[in-house]
Amino acid sequence: MALAIGDAHTPLTKMVKDALRERILNAEFEPGTRLVEGRISEEMGVSRMPVREALRELAAEGLVKIIPRRGATVSMPAADQKMDLIEVRATLEALNARLAARRKDPERIEELQRVLAAGESDIEKGDFSEMRAHNDAFHTALGEVSGNVTLQDLIRTLRDQTAMLFKQDDPVKVRETWREHADILRAVIAGDEELAAILASRHVYNAVEPEQATD
Structure with a gap:
């Protein structure tokens, strides 16, 4: 079939x-x-x-x-490519968050809040089946707030290339990831570009599995 x-x-x-x-x-x-x-x-x-x-x-x-x-x-990135990809993604995610905090379009921020709430609801229920979709939706919505289409195309490719370097089925890691999303969103709403950028960059490094960064 x-x-x-x-x-x-x-x-x-x-x-x-x-x-x-x-x-x-x-x-x-x-x-x-x-x-x-x-x-x-x-x-x-x-x-x-x-x-x-x-x-x-x-x-x-x-x-x-x-x-x-x-x-x-x-594909699996070669050992010497893994950290390169992570570093570039962290840099671009930081820029993405910085631009979002600068532009902070109210309607698009509402979508970010909706996605964050949907993920929090599933975590409270102990339902992790849709968390990758929620995660993708959060980062897509953050990109919409940043308003830079070229940057989104670059980040989307990097997210796909680095997806296998991140653990997405560990409940403890999922909860930690979602708390970091909430922190990034608060910085964006406050218009704190520097804090939003720092949190977004740290978010990438925190998410990667240690053995993947060093293999």
């Missing part, structure tokens, strides 16, 4: 790409997993062409590695 990957109005390559990205970021496809065109096309009910194009686009984003005559595998 074909896997549902989107609606009829979305280009096929994009639907395949989005479905594969989600499975990579959810760790359904772990680093090193072979991504076989024929198997994926059969599972998704599409031809090999959109699968091939999707894999090429994911390779350009750093999520997939394609080796000639050997095919595609899920």
